[in-house]
Amino acid sequence: MLPIKKNKIVFCNYYGGGYGDNGKYIVKKLIEENLDCDIVWLVNEKLINKSVFPKNVRVVKYGSFKSLYELATAKLWIDNSRKSFYPPKRKNQYYIQTWHGGISLKQIEKDAENKLSRDYVNNAIKDSKMANLFISNSDFCTKMYKSAFWYDGDILECGSPRCDILINKDKKIKDKIVKDFEINENSCILLYAPTFRNDENTDIYNIDFNKLIEVLEKKFGGVWNILVRLHPNIADKVDFMEYSKKIKNATKYDDMYELLAASDILITDYSSTMFEFSLVNKPVILYAPDLESYIEERNFYFDIINLPYPLSRNNGELFNIIEKFEFNKYVKNLEDFMLKLGIKERGEAAAQVVKIIKKIIY
Known part of the structure; x- marks a missing residue:
């Protein structure tokens, strides 16, 4: 029938x-x-x-x-x-x-x-x-x-089909994101994309974004904007953050990989996006203020301390990592790590x- x-x-x-x-x-x-x-x-x-x-x-x-x-x-x-x-x-x-x-x-x-x-x-x-x-x-x-x-x-x-746009570096994706979020086309973009906690705690998403923008502009020059993309499991709680002209809410944007393709730096905590974003040697920085408790909640496949991504536990450490960031050293460590994973x-x-x-x- x-x-x-x-x-x-x-x-x-x-x-x-x-x-x-x-x-x-x-x-x-x-x-x-x-x-x-x-x-x-x-x-x-x-x-x-x-x-x-x-x-x-x-x-x-x-x-x-x-x-x-x-x-x-x-x-x-x-x-x-x-x-x-x-x-x-x-x-x-x-x-x-x-x-x-x-x-x-x-x-x-x-x-x-x-x-x-x-x-x-x-x-x-x-x-x-x-x-x-x-x-x-x-x-x-x-x-x-x-x-x-x-x-x-x-x-x-x-x-992964979703990673094709990262590898192929389609400039039209950046143009689309700039237009959708009303960002100046010459601006740089930092994407903050943490994962969720089982208790849906939002206290750990406590980055000082305004200070972060100051540090980025001093270190790298240019104008910087931040896109905040929370995990779908806590998308309904997104309003606890304060947004502005330079700090945009991107949580409900359909395609995470367009956001990744358009961004210059990624800050995450334990999300697997760290590995995909860095496929093209873009900087990934980890911000994990609840590391010990999260390890108890979910064990890891890797020793997070020895990943090629610098790890911060608070705002001071995060800003210090950016101020002292060495791109060539980062890329060397990253290439060695990716080789061990056998990337396809x-x-x-x-x-x-x-x-x-x-x-x-x-």
Whole structure:
């Protein structure tokens, strides 16, 4: 009664998120190649009229009966998180898991099983059993999938489609961000993008942004602006910060990777974006005032002290790092570290995934 439509592809981004992450760049490549596809994107109801999609994409409410129908009749599912609302996967359907984290500082999945709910673990095991293909950006990721994701299937080591714009350095992205946030086109941009805490504590996001701008302009010259991008899990709490002409709220901007591509420096704490932002040797600085308590909450794969990214615990240390920052030394340490990870990013990940899609739907 519900035959599978061979050219239908259903995308989902982080449980109904907007047009972003790996799925966006796969869709862009599908459209660019003018493939005959019925593209569906599952979106939370509150984002349906806020996220901007290409006219080629059909937007369907996440969690609706309509979304179940689309999934049940699609040849291909593409997701970047564990599926939590879906029909039984059928024999002739194919599921590509692109994952949203990439190289991870924090231990995840099986490696953090004792810190995860039993419901999540059970669902993750089911999700991995359904998947036909995982997308990896490094030797590190491939090893992590095999050891921690309850997964023993195929892995495509092609890089992350969302990172293509970082590798290829598209200037139009910077122009778009400058326009959207009403920033002077000659300005430099620092992106502050910390992760969340399980208790949703916001006290640790306590950088003195006005002083930070002064330090940046004194060290590097020019005019600096700050974009603040909080994790989706605490997006509703974003108003606790004060914003201004030079300090902009970017938390609800759909595409994190456009923000990364447009920025000159990244400050984060424990987010995996540190590894992706530094693929093109841009400076990453860590600001982690709650390091000890966070390690208790989530163990790490790496010794954070020995990462190539300078670590600060308070505003004074942060400003001192910037004042004494040596770019050549930073790049040397970074290149040695990336070599050990076995990075596969070449700026062609979306094209590689689309090749697989062609084989599946044609």
